[in-house]
Amino acid sequence: MDGFEIRTSNSKKGKGLFATKKYDQGDVILEEDPLVSCQFSWNAAYRYLACDHCMRPLETPERNVRRLSCKPDIILPYSDCYETNIECMSMCDHCGTQYCSEVCRQRAYGTYHRLLCHDTSDAQHPIVVLVEAWKQMHYPPETTSIMLLVRILAYITQSPDPSAAAGKVKQFCHRTVNEDAELVHKLLGEQFTDQLNTLRELTINVISGEHIQQFLTPEGFCTLMALVGTNGQGIGTSPLAMWVNAVQELTMSDDERQQLDLFIDKLYQYVEEESGTFLNTEGSGLFQLQSACNHSCAPNAESTFPYGNHRVQLKALKPILPGDEICISYLDECALQRSRHSRQKELAQNYLFVCWCERCSLQSSQPDCTSEEDMSDEEIDADD
Structure with missing residues (x-):
């Protein structure tokens, strides 16, 4: 591995990703495709058309913004600055599953789809039954998908060396049985024991075998x-966002730039009024290297998806020196700006650890509640 290594961090964190060379702000540390990824079930149900393998959207930016805003007459300027390559789409001959390219179709078939190919219109097919059961247990905003788990099992079974593939998956497992149960409780809610057993039985109807x-x-x-x-990295892709990024790179006069910026602001206003914050094709993926990054409330790196698909890029947010641990934030930008108490509460609930990053250590003298927003959280919890 050029420029980084995975090694033991400390007794609290376990393994981590460490720099072996200097990175400047903006440098790309690594790029990586996931072992498997998949679109969220509700996201697909809301007609976010995407490649079933890499999650690249299968609609143009103009069609995307028209659908999200419910304004069919919107016309995007500079529409040729972002290539969608929709004409390269491919389809499974057996089930009609759509892919952005023949390459993705072949990769999916060779990795997991051969075992999971099915008639999606058959309401009684075990995969359809499983996905519908999952959707009733896990409403938006989604954080993972039962099909990511199923694809992991198919990936192991279809592998030329199933034992080695299972070993790769088990590298992500490093908690106790009780910690696993607590995380699943958080994921599924109060009825998690019954729901977990239901999901397990329905999954066995989909796929089984000695290797899994x-x-x-x-x-x-x-x-x-x-x-x-916990290891599934959220993936969000959007034709509209990719078009916005592309037009920002175009050369134009100050007046044209100002008019374009106003137009883009208006587009996002229309979309927010109609679709809220549900803007992207969303899903999750399992990444071997990126998942080794530990959390920091003052991260020195971030994960981005610059290609509009599931390929992750880890970029430096600030200079990183050889020997420094490369850390990302497990919290979104809003949560990251809140008090130490609020951040630690969310991390403890969702990831079962108390954060002692440099920022948290420096703020250790802060009171347990430091803002009106945090106070409201406490009041809601007390009412529960």
Whole structure:
């Protein structure tokens, strides 16, 4: 690995990603495709058309913004500055699943789709039954998908060396049985024990076999569910966002730039009024290298998806020296700006650890509540 290595961080964090060379702000540390990825179930149900393998949207920016804003007469200027390559789309001959290219179709078939290919119009097919059960347990905003778990099992089974593939997956498992159960409780809610068993039984109807039997026991399935819940990296792609990024690179006069910026602001206003913040084709993926990054409330790197698909790019947010640990934030930008108490509460609930990053350590003298927003959280919790 050029420029970084995975090694033991400390007794609290376990393994981490460390720089072996200097990175300047904006430098790309790594790029990586996931072992598997998939679109969220509700996201697909809301007609966010995407490549079933890499999640690249299968609609033009203009069609995207028209649908999200419910304004069919919107015309985007400079529409040729962002190539969608929709004409390269491919389709599974057996089930009609759509892909952005023949390359993605072949990769999907070779990795997991051969075992999971099915008639999507058959309401009684085990995969359709499983996905519908999942949707009733896990409403938007979604954080993972049961199909990511199923694709992991298919990836192991279809692998030329299933034992090695299972070993790769088990590298993500490093919590105790009780911690796994607590994470699944958070993911599924109060009825998680019954729901987990239902999902396990429905998953066994979809896929089983000697190489994945260890993941289909009650304990193994709980571990796998906790794995996708915590290691699944959120992926968001959007034709509109890619078009906006592309037009920002165009050369134009100050007046043209100002008019374009006003137009873009108006577009996002229309979309927000109609679709809220539900703007992107969303899903999650399991990344071997990127998932080694530990959390910091003052991260020195961030994960981005610059290609409009599931390929992640890890970029330096500030200078990183050899020997420095490369950390990202597990919290979104809004949560990251809140008090130490609020940040630690969310991390403890969702990831089962107390953060002692440099920022948290420097703020250790702060009171438990430091803002009206945090106070409102406390009041809501007290009412519950």
